[in-house]
Amino acid sequence: MENIRNFSIIAHIDHGKSTLADRLIQFTGVCNERNFQDQLLDNMDIERERGITIKSNAISLPYRAQNGQTYTLNLIDTPGHVDFSYEVSRSLASCEGVLLLIDAAQGVQAQTLANLYLAMEHNLEVIPIINKIDLPSADIDRVLEEIDSELGLDPDTHIKASAKEGTGIEEILEAIVLRIPPPTGSGDNPLAALIFDAKYDAYRGTVIHSRVFEGAVKAGDIIRFMYNNSTYKVEEVGHFLLQRAKREKLSAGEVGYIIAGVKTVSDVRTGDTITHQDRPCLQPLPGFKEVKPVVFASIYPIASDDYQDLADSLEKYKLNDASFIYEKDSSAALGQGFRCGFLGLLHLDIVQERLEREYDLSIILSVPSVRYRFTLKDGSVLYVDNPTHYPDPAEIAKGEEPYIRASMMLPERYLGSVMKLCMEKRGVNSNMNYTGPGRVELSYEMPLAEVIFDFYDRFKSVTQGYGSFDYDVLDYRESSLVLMDILVNGEKVDALSQIVHRERARARALNACDRLKDEIPRQMYKIAIQGAIGSEIIARSTISAFRKDVTAKCYGGDITRKRKLLEKQKEGKKRMKMIGSVSIPQSAFLAVLKSDND
Amino acid sequence: MIKNEQAGLYIHIPFCLSKCAYCSFYSIAAPNLIPEFIKALLREMAFWKSSSLPGQGFDTIYLGGGTPSLLLGGQIQEIMNAVNSAFVIDRQAEVTMELNPGNVSPEYLRNLRAWGVNRLNIGVQSFDDGILKFLGRRHSAREAVCAIDAARAAGFYNIGLDLIYGISGQDIRLWTETLERALSFVPEHLSCYQLSVEAQTPLFGRYRSEGLSLPAESEALDFFFATSHRLAEAGYRHYEVSNFARGNSFRSRHNMKYWRHIPYLGLGPSAHSFCAGRRWWNTADVAAYIQNLFEGKTPVRQSEELSAEQLALEALFLGLRTQDGIDLEQYQALYGVDLLTAKKQTLGQLVENGLVEIRDGRLSPTLSGLAVADSLALI
Numbered sequence: 001m002e003n004i005r006n007f008s009i010i011a012h013i014d015h016g017k018s019t020l021a022d023r024l025i026q027f028t029g030v031c032n033e034r035n036f037q038d039q040l041l042d043n044m045d046i047e048r049e050r051g052i053t054i055k056s057n058a059i060s061l062p063y064r065a066q067n068g069q070t071y072t073l074n075l076i077d078t079p080g081h082v083d084f085s086y087e088v089s090r091s092l093a094s095c096e097g098v099l100l101l102i103d104a105a106q107g108v109q110a111q112t113l114a115n116l117y118l119a120m121e122h123n124l125e126v127i128p129i130i131n132k133i134d135l136p137s138a139d140i141d142r143v144l145e146e147i148d149s150e151l152g153l154d155p156d157t158h159i160k161a162s163a164k165e166g167t168g169i170e171e172i173l174e175a176i177v178l179r180i181p182p183p184t185g186s187g188d189n190p191l192a193a194l195i196f197d198a199k200y201d202a203y204r205g206t207v208i209h210s211r212v213f214e215g216a217v218k219a220g221d222i223i224r225f226m227y228n229n230s231t232y233k234v235e236e237v238g239h240f241l242l243q244r245a246k247r248e249k250l251s252a253g254e255v256g257y258i259i260a261g262v263k264t265v266s267d268v269r270t271g272d273t274i275t276h277q278d279r280p281c282l283q284p285l286p287g288f289k290e291v292k293p294v295v296f297a298s299i300y301p302i303a304s305d306d307y308q309d310l311a312d313s314l315e316k317y318k319l320n321d322a323s324f325i326y327e328k329d330s331s332a333a334l335g336q337g338f339r340c341g342f343l344g345l346l347h348l349d350i351v352q353e354r355l356e357r358e359y360d361l362s363i364i365l366s367v368p369s370v371r372y373r374f375t376l377k378d379g380s381v382l383y384v385d386n387p388t389h390y391p392d393p394a395e396i397a398k399g400e401e402p403y404i405r406a407s408m409m410l411p412e413r414y415l416g417s418v419m420k421l422c423m424e425k426r427g428v429n430s431n432m433n434y435t436g437p438g439r440v441e442l443s444y445e446m447p448l449a450e451v452i453f454d455f456y457d458r459f460k461s462v463t464q465g466y467g468s469f470d471y472d473v474l475d476y477r478e479s480s481l482v483l484m485d486i487l488v489n490g491e492k493v494d495a496l497s498q499i500v501h502r503e504r505a506r507a508r509a510l511n512a513c514d515r516l517k518d519e520i521p522r523q524m525y526k527i528a529i530q531g532a533i534g535s536e537i538i539a540r541s542t543i544s545a546f547r548k549d550v551t552a553k554c555y556g557g558d559i560t561r562k563r564k565l566l567e568k569q570k571e572g573k574k575r576m577k578m579i580g581s582v583s584i585p586q587s588a589f590l591a592v593l594k595s596d597n598d
Numbered sequence: 599m600i601k602n603e604q605a606g607l608y609i610h611i612p613f614c615l616s617k618c619a620y621c622s623f624y625s626i627a628a629p630n631l632i633p634e635f636i637k638a639l640l641r642e643m644a645f646w647k648s649s650s651l652p653g654q655g656f657d658t659i660y661l662g663g664g665t666p667s668l669l670l671g672g673q674i675q676e677i678m679n680a681v682n683s684a685f686v687i688d689r690q691a692e693v694t695m696e697l698n699p700g701n702v703s704p705e706y707l708r709n710l711r712a713w714g715v716n717r718l719n720i721g722v723q724s725f726d727d728g729i730l731k732f733l734g735r736r737h738s739a740r741e742a743v744c745a746i747d748a749a750r751a752a753g754f755y756n757i758g759l760d761l762i763y764g765i766s767g768q769d770i771r772l773w774t775e776t777l778e779r780a781l782s783f784v785p786e787h788l789s790c791y792q793l794s795v796e797a798q799t800p801l802f803g804r805y806r807s808e809g810l811s812l813p814a815e816s817e818a819l820d821f822f823f824a825t826s827h828r829l830a831e832a833g834y835r836h837y838e839v840s841n842f843a844r845g846n847s848f849r850s851r852h853n854m855k856y857w858r859h860i861p862y863l864g865l866g867p868s869a870h871s872f873c874a875g876r877r878w879w880n881t882a883d884v885a886a887y888i889q890n891l892f893e894g895k896t897p898v899r900q901s902e903e904l905s906a907e908q909l910a911l912e913a914l915f916l917g918l919r920t921q922d923g924i925d926l927e928q929y930q931a932l933y934g935v936d937l938l939t940a941k942k943q944t945l946g947q948l949v950e951n952g953l954v955e956i957r958d959g960r961l962s963p964t965l966s967g968l969a970v971a972d973s974l975a976l977i
């Protein structure tokens with residue numbers, strides 16, 4: 001155990017986390033150059049493109065230190081977005097230290113701070129690393145100053161590196177050995193292993209990623225998940241090298257995998273504690289939380305023929321994403337589809353993108369909704385996360401919506417604009433607190449519905465990327481709610497219906513009308529777009545018809561070309577949804593979905 | 599396919615004295631190649647003679663280009679003789695030749711008639727010298743007038759004039775002047791094309807570098823409507839997007855075959871042919887064309903077998919370019935689609951918005967519909 005170090009790399013997006021991970025992997029020689037592929041830890045395209053690591057991942061690096069001893073350095077990668085902050089916290093809970101990466105040219109950024117705070121919550125050793133020192137625009141002195149004033153860390157503890165060029169790598173590995181404490185715990189105690197991730201493997205079922213805190217686990221053991229007391233027989237344990245490497249056992253302090261005949265990832269809970277059936281630990285490891293979807297939206301195939309494909313794809317997708325839930329749904333305008341639950345909007349984006357990219361589906365998403373609570377006049381209580389299930393307004397005695405506590409960290413200079421934004425988003429009960437010179441911690445209670453729209457984007461933009469944001473769900477509070485519908489040439493597009501706060505309805509409707517106006521291509525006739533509450537029209541816009549659009553010449557030599565063009569246009573139209581006689585492109589649905597007044 | 603209708607024969611003469619600024623037709627300024635080209639053309643005809651379009655006679659011939667009138671009278675005669683010996687030509691055939699104003703003598707025109715040409719399509723384009731210059735035409739308005747007068751004098755009673763509108767610097771008034779001037783000759787046929795500036799033409803470069811702009815949609819529509827209304831008043835039928843005829847019998851029988859999927863055989867470089875759901879076309883390169891034929895090879899460069907779906911789409915967009923529109927029953931019989939049922943809602947909208955009419959079993963565009971005919975086909 002003395003020779004084990006468990007650590008994560010944390011950083012603002014693009015500060016070089018994946019690149020550094022690659023260098024560490026290369027340096028320690030887990031893989032030879034031949035099978036080395038840049039950015040090994042991010043193994044999905046989307047992660048590479050978006051520069052965020054969505055699901056945690058881990059690897060054990062064998063390292064022979066300058067003191068002559070050999071160490072096992074377990075690198076645990078973390079996702080980087082508030083939607084997944086719980087997953088991040090579980091990964092960090094598995095570590096004793098972190099490398100805090102700071103871009104030498106950009107300096108301390110919002111997520112640098114947010115991640116630092118998370119690390120500090122877990123009492124982790126923090127090693128600040130100034131990366132990209134090879135850049136001509138690197139300003140190391142400024143970064144050192146920021147490490148001191150903004151992060152409150154001792155600037156003398158930093159290491160300079162260029163992950164790209166491979167400088168400073170050995171110094172980093174030495175610091176991991178010397179400065180990050182070895183894990184504590186005892187292999188003789190009852191088993192307590194933290195689940196920090198789970199992946200689906202087509203042959204082995206669920207592969208649990210775990211950090212053992214106490215005791216040891218080996219093949220043949222009967223283990224118990226403390227969250228639901230389900231038991232399984234361990235089939236195999238091992239370490240993460242480039243592939244899984246089977247081991248005799250996993251003991252206190254170690255990071256590795258456990259395969260135990262668990263069918264799907266939904267059968268395990270990130271943050272849960274694994275113990276032995278016959279010699280359990282007294283209590284689970286701290287910090288477990290059951291993550292529940294808070295954002296709901298329906299997914300429809302653009303072509304109704306694709307429904308079965310969509311169903312199959314969701315089933316496959318679900319295998320690897322326990323926090324995603326879905327069930328059948330149908331829409332008058334869009335046909336058969338699925339109602340889905342997500343951790344947040346980014347999670348929704350990711351699912352959407354996966355479905356489109358990996359499963360090659362064209363889909364339409366309805367406007368996301370939170371889960372509302374209605375008390376009807378007969379006393380019954382109804383949870384509604386789908387506008388199509390909105391109760392008869394005449395029957396509603398009380399409507400309530402979920403509130404969250406938003407916690408924000410930001411430089412003082414943005415305080416005014418952030419407070420303005422929070423108030424605009426119906427924030428109440430603010431709390432403010434100076435955490436350092438020029439740094440403020442701000443919290444508000446806000447309706448979740450306001451946050452899932454574009455709060456995060458706007459927050460980032462008003463704080464120019466220097467603010468960090470996190471939230472916890474609080475409770476339900478009474479609210480004046482209405483159902484707002486969108487009509488296109490008189491036909492209701494139910495996927496665009498939204499449950500909104502009465503005061504928000506008009507603005508939302510106007511915005512939706514405008515966005516649709518921009519996104520729906522002009523057609524041969526005028527298109528009226530209306531926003532309505534019941535039969536009351538509260539917003540409208542009109543798309544004028546185009547009236548001249550015809551090729552002048554079409555003789556023998558022009559026909560094939562013209563037909564090909566039409567075929568292409570027709571193909572494009574297939575990717576649109578017909579509402580009445582109006583074709584609405586997918587982008588229009590997306591535009592409304594992202595809409596808020598900005 | 600419509601049975602019992604004879605095919606059309608198109609012959610592409612790919613030579614011009616110089617290139618007009620807007621031209622995207624295949625033609626080159628290499629008159630020295632004409633003699634070899636004619637030899638090659640005769641070989642191509644000989645080839646079709648042995649393997650003619652299945653059981654087809656022809657009742658239209660169209661000598662297009664390029665500038666067919668660059669050919670000497672003797673050369674036209676040679677071509678016409680070869681056509682008559684290679685193909686079964688109907689006695690009533692419509693035989694059109696395109697003519698560019700300038701250097702056409704009365705004698706040349708009289709000879710054309712003697713060799714069977716009975717319809718002339720004259721590339722007037724405009725009666726404004728400024729515009730002609732802008733378009734890069736070689737002739738003046740005066741020469742156009744001479745050509746028309748000469749054609750009439752030579753006894754042509756079926757004359758079509760080509761005109762272009764929507765040109766930078768040309769407002770409705772200037773266009774109307776050209777139109778009136780054209781009407782003063784009481785032509786049997788008029789083609790009024792809205793200028794389209796195609797990529798890879800000199801005009802394209804000019805429009806870009808000189809910041810010229812094409813008419814805005816509403817202005818283009820004004821031109822379109824004004825043209826149609828004025829010509830209707832003068833007794834012309836707006837029978838296709840850009841084509842007008844002084845009575846049905848003066849419609850271009852040849853061009854109508856394109857819009858109705860009637861078989862046609864195209865000879866010469868870049869010419870397209872269509873028969874029995876297949877379309878094929880020749881190399882768009884005179885030298886290659888000549889070489890191929892001299893080596894006994896086919897000049898056909900590409901062909902496509904149209905699926906039922908493609909044929910249906912073509913029938914729709916071609917039909918909707920014409921005032922006659924689409925015979926719904928025939929459409930259903932050929933393509934198995936009952937448009938009235940399949941597109942009920944959209945057609946309802948289109949009727950309501952005055953873009954199409956459904957009458958006597960036909961679906962046809964109104965004037966406003968013709969203006970958006972391409973899009974009508976996307977229903």
Ligand SMILES: Nc1nc2c(ncn2[C@@H]2O[C@H](COP(=O)(O)OP(=O)(O)O)[C@@H](O)[C@H]2O)c(=O)[nH]1
Binds near residue numbers: 011012052133134164
């Ligand atoms: N110049 C330079 N670029 C770097 C360095 N480290 C990473 N990068 C580049 O910064 C970008 C983001 O790196 P990445 O590792 O994906 O960042 P992540 O989002 O933190 O995982 C990539 O284009 C890297 O090539 C460095 O040390 N120097």
Ligand code: SF4
Binds near residue numbers: 616617621625663
């Ligand atoms: S005369 Fe006709 S074919 Fe020849 S260049 Fe001009 S437009 Fe083109």
Ligand SMILES: [Mg+2]
Binds near residue numbers: 017018042047051
């Ligand atoms: Mg990354």
